[in-house]
Amino acid sequence: MYHGIINIYKEAGYTSHDVVAVLRGILNQKKIGHMGTLDPDAVGVLPVGLGVGTRLNDMLSGGGKEYVAELYLGVTTDTQDMSGNILTRHEVTQSEEQIKEVVYSFKGAYEQIPPMYSAIKVNGKKLYELARKGQEVERKARHIQIDEIEIMKIQLPVVQIRVVCSAGTYIRTLCDDIGKTLGCGAAMKSLQRTRVGSFLIENAITLDEVKKLVQDGGLENNIIPVDAMFPNLRAINVDEAYFKQLQNGNRLTLEMIHESGSFEDNERTRIYSGQGVFFGIYRYEHSTGTFNPVKMFIT
Numbered sequence: 001m002y003h004g005i006i007n008i009y010k011e012a013g014y015t016s017h018d019v020v021a022v023l024r025g026i027l028n029q030k031k032i033g034h035m036g037t038l039d040p041d042a043v044g045v046l047p048v049g050l051g052v053g054t055r056l057n058d059m060l061s062g063g064g065k066e067y068v069a070e071l072y073l074g075v076t077t078d079t080q081d082m083s084g085n086i087l088t089r090h091e092v093t094q095s096e097e098q099i100k101e102v103v104y105s106f107k108g109a110y111e112q113i114p115p116m117y118s119a120i121k122v123n124g125k126k127l128y129e130l131a132r133k134g135q136e137v138e139r140k141a142r143h144i145q146i147d148e149i150e151i152m153k154i155q156l157p158v159v160q161i162r163v164v165c166s167a168g169t170y171i172r173t174l175c176d177d178i179g180k181t182l183g184c185g186a187a188m189k190s191l192q193r194t195r196v197g198s199f200l201i202e203n204a205i206t207l208d209e210v211k212k213l214v215q216d217g218g219l220e221n222n223i224i225p226v227d228a229m230f231p232n233l234r235a236i237n238v239d240e241a242y243f244k245q246l247q248n249g250n251r252l253t254l255e256m257i258h259e260s261g262s263f264e265d266n267e268r269t270r271i272y273s274g275q276g277v278f279f280g281i282y283r284y285e286h287s288t289g290t291f292n293p294v295k296m297f298i299t
Contacts, residue, residue, distance in 0.1 A: 001029050003051035003299065004223040009204035010038050010046040010193075019046060019207065026211050027219075033057060036065070036167070036196055041083055044193030045201050052297045053226055059281075059295065064147065066164045066195035069188055071175045073099075073157040076185040080115050080172035090184045092157050099159060100151055102181045106174065107149050111141040115173050144169045158189060198229075226297045227278040233270045234259075236282075236291070240274035247298075252282065252291040268294060 010019055016034045023032050033054040035047040044067075049056055074092045077084035094102075148164035163171060172188045179186025194201040205213070205222060213219040227235075238246045242256040252271070263269075265286035271279050280296035 001031070001051050001299075002027055002219070002223055004049075004053045004225050005035075005056065005199075005229065006048050006050060006210070006223050007199045007204045008034075008046045008048050008210070009201065009206045010043060011206060012041055012043050014207075015040050016046060019048065022207050023048060023050075023210065026207070026214055038193055039081070039172070039191065041081065042191040042193065044191075045196045045199050045204050046193075047196055047199045050223065052299055055295060055297060056226060056229060059229075064164060064166060064195075064197065065169070065193060066162070067171050068152070068160065068162050068192045068194055069171050069175060070190045071159045071161065071178060071186045072189040073159060073179060073182065073186050074184050075187050076176065076179065077187045079187075080170075080176040081188040081191075084187070088185055092184050094182050094184060096154050096156075099154060099182065103149060103151055103159070103161060103178055105181070106178065107146050110144050110146055112144050112170065112173055112177070113141045114139050115170055115176075142168055146174070159186075162194075164195075225278070227270050227272075230268075230270055230281065233268050233281070234263075235270045235272060237272045237274055237276070238279075243273060246271070246273060246279055249280075249293050249296050251288075251293070254289055257291075 008019055008023075010016065014022075016037045020032050020034050024030060027050070029051070031051050031054055033049050035049060035057050038044065038046050072082055073094075074090050075086055076088045077086050145166040146163060146169070147166070148162070150162045151159060152162055153160040163169075163174065171191055175186050175188040192201070210219065213222060237258045238252060238256055239258060242252065245252060245256065258274075263284040263286070265284065267284045269282050269284065269291065271282045271291065273279060277298070279298045281294040282291040283294050284291050
């Protein structure tokens with residue numbers, strides 16, 4: 001069984017769940033899960049957890065993301081992208097300067113109402129299931145952050161933008177909101193995710209490439225170990241005499257570790273056995289002088 005994270009380049013036409021299903025067949029293992037849904041028509045970075053790597057999902061989901069998107073000005077659709085049914089059409093009379101002013105005004109904190117065509121649940125029902133039945137329900141605005149927004153090209157009615165944003169941001173909705181502010185409407189024409197946290201598009205591999213790497217025996221070189229996802233945490237080795245306590249996920253005391261020096265209260269560390277095997281993330285508690293498990297990753 002494979003363990004770790006693999007950076008997949010999701011191609012158009014696949015849902016994120018499709019990618020997982022195909023990987024399960026290629027790798028012949030069930031424990032696989034994607035980290036961050038990408039629309040079927042969108043392409044780009046989709047980190048996927050393998051084996052114990054699936055336990056990383058809740059620890060990595062907050063990382064920043066980068067996208068390159070195309071807005072199609074002058075139309076609105078029921079899905080907020082060009083795959084949906086067109087609701088309105090307007091002539092685009094705004095100047096390039098007006099467009100730039102509005103686009104750049106979205107930088108910073110932003111209260112965004114999620115689209116109906118999304119997997120968010122309201123009263124136990126996924127929004128897209130309700131939307132397909134022609135139902136629309138009230139959605140609460142969510143606090144998101146647009147860290148960077150840049151216009152890459154204007155070729156009316158299409159505007160290409162680059163966006164760096166917090167997790168939970170819907171680029172389709174951003175496009176729709178830009179169109180509303182301009183007064184002419186807009187829908188997302190295309191979307192490419194170029195980064196998720198430290199995962200970059202230039203390092204992503206397609207499903208066909210995964211299949212070939214498995215056949216050639218080279219896939220391991222493209223799987224990022226779980227502990228490599230926490231490079232800023234101090235690595236600590238536990239004395240072999242206390243291996244049983246480590247194996248059982250017990251709290252550890254200072255006398256059980258090799259490292260000397262002081263630790264900050266609530267400091268998180270990477271814990272390894274005396275043989276260098278990564279076991280998990282622990283948090284130091286100053287009042288008790290102990291390291292307490294946060295998340296275990298040993299198989």
